Amino acid sequence: MDTVLSVESVNKIYSGGFQALENINLSINKGEIFALLGPNGAGKTTLIGAICGLVKLTSGKITIDGFDHQRDFRSARSKIGLVPQELTTDAFERVIDTVAFSQGLFGLKKDIEYVDKLLKDFSLFDKRNNKLMTLSGGMKRRVMIAKALAHKPEILFLDEPTAGVDVQLRESMWEQIHCLKERGVTIILTTHYIEEAEKMADRIGIINKGKIVQVDEKKSLIKRLGQKTIQIAYDGSLEGQALQDLQSIPNLKLDGQLINYEYQSTSAVEEVPKLFKVLVDHKIPFSEVESKEKSLQDIFVDLVRE
Amino acid sequence: MNYRGIIAIYRFEMARMWRTLGQSIASPVISTCLYFVVFGSALGSRIDKVEGIEYGTFIVPGLVMLTVLTQCISNASFGIYFPKFTGTIYEVLSAPISAFEIVLGYVGAAASKAIIIGSIILATASFFVELKIAHPFYMMAFLVLTTFTFSMFGFLIGIWADGFEKLQIVPLLVITPLTFLGGAFYSIKMLPPFWYKVSLVNPMVYLISGFRWSFYETADVPVGISLIGITLVLTITLSIIYWIFKTGYKLKP
Numbered sequence A: 001m002d003t004v005l006s007v008e009s010v011n012k013i014y015s016g017g018f019q020a021l022e023n024i025n026l027s028i029n030k031g032e033i034f035a036l037l038g039p040n041g042a043g044k045t046t047l048i049g050a051i052c053g054l055v056k057l058t059s060g061k062i063t064i065d066g067f068d069h070q071r072d073f074r075s076a077r078s079k080i081g082l083v084p085q086e087l088t089t090d091a092f093e094r095v096i097d098t099v100a101f102s103q104g105l106f107g108l109k110k111d112i113e114y115v116d117k118l119l120k121d122f123s124l125f126d127k128r129n130n131k132l133m134t135l136s137g138g139m140k141r142r143v144m145i146a147k148a149l150a151h152k153p154e155i156l157f158l159d160e161p162t163a164g165v166d167v168q169l170r171e172s173m174w175e176q177i178h179c180l181k182e183r184g185v186t187i188i189l190t191t192h193y194i195e196e197a198e199k200m201a202d203r204i205g206i207i208n209k210g211k212i213v214q215v216d217e218k219k220s221l222i223k224r225l226g227q228k229t230i231q232i233a234y235d236g237s238l239e240g241q242a243l244q245d246l247q248s249i250p251n252l253k254l255d256g257q258l259i260n261y262e263y264q265s266t267s268a269v270e271e272v273p274k275l276f277k278v279l280v281d282h283k284i285p286f287s288e289v290e291s292k293e294k295s296l297q298d299i300f301v302d303l304v305r306e
Numbered sequence B: 001m002n003y004r005g006i007i008a009i010y011r012f013e014m015a016r017m018w019r020t021l022g023q024s025i026a027s028p029v030i031s032t033c034l035y036f037v038v039f040g041s042a043l044g045s046r047i048d049k050v051e052g053i054e055y056g057t058f059i060v061p062g063l064v065m066l067t068v069l070t071q072c073i074s075n076a077s078f079g080i081y082f083p084k085f086t087g088t089i090y091e092v093l094s095a096p097i098s099a100f101e102i103v104l105g106y107v108g109a110a111a112s113k114a115i116i117i118g119s120i121i122l123a124t125a126s127f128f129v130e131l132k133i134a135h136p137f138y139m140m141a142f143l144v145l146t147t148f149t150f151s152m153f154g155f156l157i158g159i160w161a162d163g164f165e166k167l168q169i170v171p172l173l174v175i176t177p178l179t180f181l182g183g184a185f186y187s188i189k190m191l192p193p194f195w196y197k198v199s200l201v202n203p204m205v206y207l208i209s210g211f212r213w214s215f216y217e218t219a220d221v222p223v224g225i226s227l228i229g230i231t232l233v234l235t236i237t238l239s240i241i242y243w244i245f246k247t248g249y250k251l252k253p
């Protein structure tokens, strides 16, 4: 797979002496949605700032589509679009002007057709002549995305795109982000909502206290770290040898007419059959089997606790 | 060079002026008129000619300088301070545009505004007094050099300031007094010898003297020194700006 962004041994120590990033290594594949997931203060914004040129690196190397982000900053930066965490817009500018300004800033000729297309994509077309201060928060966020896309970047950074956004708007934002991915844009988003990472990302990097704790495919992250639970509803009552055999299985709990069995997905092949062997051997009638995966929330809490 | 980027910043800054056109132009014009009413008409008739020039005419270059300097500093400092304050600076800092190009956009706009306003004041003044410009080329050269230098100085203040009060401090406490004491409304040759010597350490003296020379061919200090002085200050401000972008001082944590 092609790498569009690589971060090597990046450290950031702020002037006060606080180390916000510690030996960060990361590589982002072309066309993927990568979620940087971590609690507040983990260093997500700092990392994005370091890549986009807003924060000076203490040490390390960042390459964007083969270009060094400092030495070849023009080529590197023209590949990226940034939507920062804070909503910052020039109150007195008109929507259409502020998007066209972004094109100019990136050295492009004003392309009003493309600006109009972006505004239509983000349902802002009817507001194109409005001043920014007359827009709602959600609209401003969309204006900022349109600005970040005005120079047709290959990589889009979205720093907490849905923080403080209501549920309905959040879902439409997710949809729009997926549309961008379909157009071939690589997307790196940060979030502290597990649900968001789970829903959006192809891969997830978990960051905590300035360190990347884990980077993996979303699916395998859940699989590898995931604890699973099997819940079996049985009929009748359990007694004698059957009860003893069941109770001898570790991590099994009986709860009324339910058997709750927790197991590590990596050891499923050895463990799960044992349970069913007991059920079948003792002819325990069971009608329903349900299996649950551990949510990212739980995985995350485990990792961050370490 | 990212020319389109420079133009985008320049246009953005100029748009701010057009939006507040009334205020941008009305206030310098009104204050100029007031100066003429007070110094030119009311008091001027009781003041002797200075270096053989009617007093009302004599003060025009100083008056233009006073307004132009204030305009440069307030426009340029506000121009960079405000995006820093609201956070919109992120876009400029993450764009494929070099420090030099950013400065050119902001400073170019602030200098242009000051030149426009300076010209308006000259036009206003010509209604009150008879103006003659002996060396139009040098007049423009002084004006352009001065506006760029002081716009850059304003840009520095805007980067350094971390509150609105700080934006006001330097123009109010340094520039305006130095300009008044730098012979905007008198020739420092009129001062007692001691104060004349003291005045010579005031950089504004060289600025105003050179500018006035381009109008009336009278100068407090040799014109060559004025030109060298301005160029020196320009170089110093440029070096500081270069250092700021190099180190990210107050722009990048």
Ligand SMILES: Nc1ncnc2c1ncn2[C@@H]1O[C@H](COP(=O)(O)OP(=O)(O)O)[C@@H](O)[C@H]1O
Pocket (backbone or CB within 6 Å): A014, A015, A016, A018, A020, A038, A039, A040, A041, A042, A043, A044, A045, A046, A047, B253
């Ligand atoms: N300019 C700064 N100076 C000093 N410390 C900072 C600065 N910016 C952020 N930090 C600190 O760095 C840490 C990471 O911040 P940030 O990257 O904003 O986290 P996140 O985006 O994950 O919430 C926090 O502890 C924050 O206080």
Ligand SMILES: [Mg+2]
Pocket (backbone or CB within 6 Å): A044, A045, A046, A085, A159, A160
């Ligand atoms: Mg953040």
